[in-house]
Amino acid sequence: MARNLARILGGCGSLVPFMKTPACPPRSSSSSSIPPARTLVQMLFSKSRDFSLPNSSWGEEMMRLYEFYNGKSDIETEGEENQRREWKRLPSYNRSLKYATGGVYLSKIIQSKARLFTRNIREPGAAFEYVLFINKEKERCVCIFQAGHLLEGPPGHVHGGAIATMIDTVTGTHASAISAPVMTANLNIDYRSPIPLGSTVLIESTLEKTEGRKLYISCKVTSTDGSKRHTDATALFVSISVAHLLKG
Amino acid sequence: MARNLARILGGCGSLVPFMKTPACPPRSSSSSSIPPARTLVQMLFSKSRDFSLPNSSWGEEMMRLYEFYNGKSDIETEGEENQRREWKRLPSYNRSLKYATGGVYLSKIIQSKARLFTRNIREPGAAFEYVLFINKEKERCVCIFQAGHLLEGPPGHVHGGAIATMIDTVTGTHASAISAPVMTANLNIDYRSPIPLGSTVLIESTLEKTEGRKLYISCKVTSTDGSKRHTDATALFVSISVAHLLKG
Numbered sequence: 001m002a003r004n005l006a007r008i009l010g011g012c013g014s015l016v017p018f019m020k021t022p023a024c025p026p027r028s029s030s031s032s033s034i035p036p037a038r039t040l041v042q043m044l045f046s047k048s049r050d051f052s053l054p055n056s057s058w059g060e061e062m063m064r065l066y067e068f069y070n071g072k073s074d075i076e077t078e079g080e081e082n083q084r085r086e087w088k089r090l091p092s093y094n095r096s097l098k099y100a101t102g103g104v105y106l107s108k109i110i111q112s113k114a115r116l117f118t119r120n121i122r123e124p125g126a127a128f129e130y131v132l133f134i135n136k137e138k139e140r141c142v143c144i145f146q147a148g149h150l151l152e153g154p155p156g157h158v159h160g161g162a163i164a165t166m167i168d169t170v171t172g173t174h175a176s177a178i179s180a181p182v183m184t185a186n187l188n189i190d191y192r193s194p195i196p197l198g199s200t201v202l203i204e205s206t207l208e209k210t211e212g213r214k215l216y217i218s219c220k221v222t223s224t225d226g227s228k229r230h231t232d233a234t235a236l237f238v239s240i241s242v243a244h245l246l247k248g
Numbered sequence: 249m250a251r252n253l254a255r256i257l258g259g260c261g262s263l264v265p266f267m268k269t270p271a272c273p274p275r276s277s278s279s280s281s282i283p284p285a286r287t288l289v290q291m292l293f294s295k296s297r298d299f300s301l302p303n304s305s306w307g308e309e310m311m312r313l314y315e316f317y318n319g320k321s322d323i324e325t326e327g328e329e330n331q332r333r334e335w336k337r338l339p340s341y342n343r344s345l346k347y348a349t350g351g352v353y354l355s356k357i358i359q360s361k362a363r364l365f366t367r368n369i370r371e372p373g374a375a376f377e378y379v380l381f382i383n384k385e386k387e388r389c390v391c392i393f394q395a396g397h398l399l400e401g402p403p404g405h406v407h408g409g410a411i412a413t414m415i416d417t418v419t420g421t422h423a424s425a426i427s428a429p430v431m432t433a434n435l436n437i438d439y440r441s442p443i444p445l446g447s448t449v450l451i452e453s454t455l456e457k458t459e460g461r462k463l464y465i466s467c468k469v470t471s472t473d474g475s476k477r478h479t480d481a482t483a484l485f486v487s488i489s490v491a492h493l494l495k496g
Binding site: 095096097112113114115116117118120121127149150151152153154155156158159160161162164165166167168169172183184185186187188189190191197 | 365366369400403412416436438
């Protein structure tokens with residue numbers, strides 16, 4: 001299923017205009033409208049929130065790991081090329097459209113109530129708090145995930161659907177970084193031990209192989225010290241054509 | 249993973265006291281407190297919202313299907329045994345604890361910020377709107393699901409994680425109705441075609457077989473007329489002991 005269009009489009013700026021076509025028609029529940037010109041100019045200069053940056057809800061473990069991977073990431077320096085580092089932090093927004101090249105600006109023009117599932121709650125720390133890093137060779141992705149109290153499944157523990165959502169997010173981001181645009185064809189998840197609400201875990205994805213248009217990615221969810229395996233998963237993605245994207 | 253404890257406990261009233269034990273300790277993000285006696289009495293007589301009942305956000309198709317299955321469900325009549333009908337509507341709450349026998353009352357005593365993942369947003373129609381019916385012989389479950397604008401994955405379409413969440417919810421409810429308590433061991437999901445935001449779909453689960461403590465359940469997500477297959481899935485659940493539940 002073309003679930004990663006948002007991320008996909010990050011590498012496909014030429015596809016952005018399609019997001020205005022009937023291929024993705026605005027529905028009553030996510031109706032769009034274009035604001036007046038003056039408001040538009042003001043909005044264009046406002047900054048979109050990057051949810052992958054630390055906020056006051058991030059606990060000690062989340063911050064420690066963020067600083068660890070961020071320390072191994074690109075450092076942007078004016079007038080110089082970025083230093084080559086092992087990891088790169090990926091930004092995160094609350095609308096799919098913002099992931100496209102130029103999408104942050106487009107999202108200010110194309111107003112919609114629709115929100116990215118993993119970023120649909122405003123209260124920091126209440127639901128999904130996470131940040132993704134991808135390694136330079138794109139063989140691996142790592143996600144630091146802190147599970148909020150609105151993600152409950154069994155009492156005191158994270159819902160299996162919320163775990164599946166994070167696995168989908170991490171592997172999908174990984175796949176589209178390698179070969180955008182892609183469609184997810186399969187997710188296969190083994191649940192081994194529950195994740196307590198409020199805890200921080202690591203989600204790591206690895207590119208296993210590619211076969212033609214297919215990408216096979218494995219994924220594991222562990223405690224931050226790696227001693228406890230919470231979940232194992234595999235994901236299959238398929239590179240698709242622009243025509244396929246348009247069909248939805 | 250013991251993701252269905254909430255539903256599990258619905259058939260295991262004797263397990264409810266364990267929910268006060270350190271097996272499910274309250275965390276900072278979901279801290280519990282016991283209110284004063286007078287407030288407590290007032291609260292005990294207030295009614296918990298059943299999210300499986302229609303609200304103003306339900307569209308025509310959602311209402312039509314609800315009335316179809318509800319018409320084939322038990323009719324409660326005072327002083328008489330319920331009429332034997334084909335289907336039974338299952339109630340739905342916003343806290344795991346409420347699914348336990350007596351849990352609706354317990355949840356008023358044990359206050360917590362934690363909310364069931366699929367019912368964590370107050371605004372009707374914004375996220376997951378769904379109702380489940382189970383057939384009398386428990387061989388099948390059917391869920392009518394209307395996808396709100398806060399469940400976005402690719403622009404204009406439902407996030408794969410949100411679909412996984414609904415599959416988990418339907419098959420988990422089904423499994424625990426057959427053999428509570430259970431743990432979900434595996435979810436295997438094939439995504440075939442994306443689901444537009446705002447649309448209503450059918451999610452149907454079927455018990456395929458049982459082998460000792462294992463329950464194999466299949467699941468499909470289709471358009472309401474059955475002409476379009478959105479998703480196929482299989483789920484494996486394992487019946488567990490009380491000791492296993494306590495380990496979390």
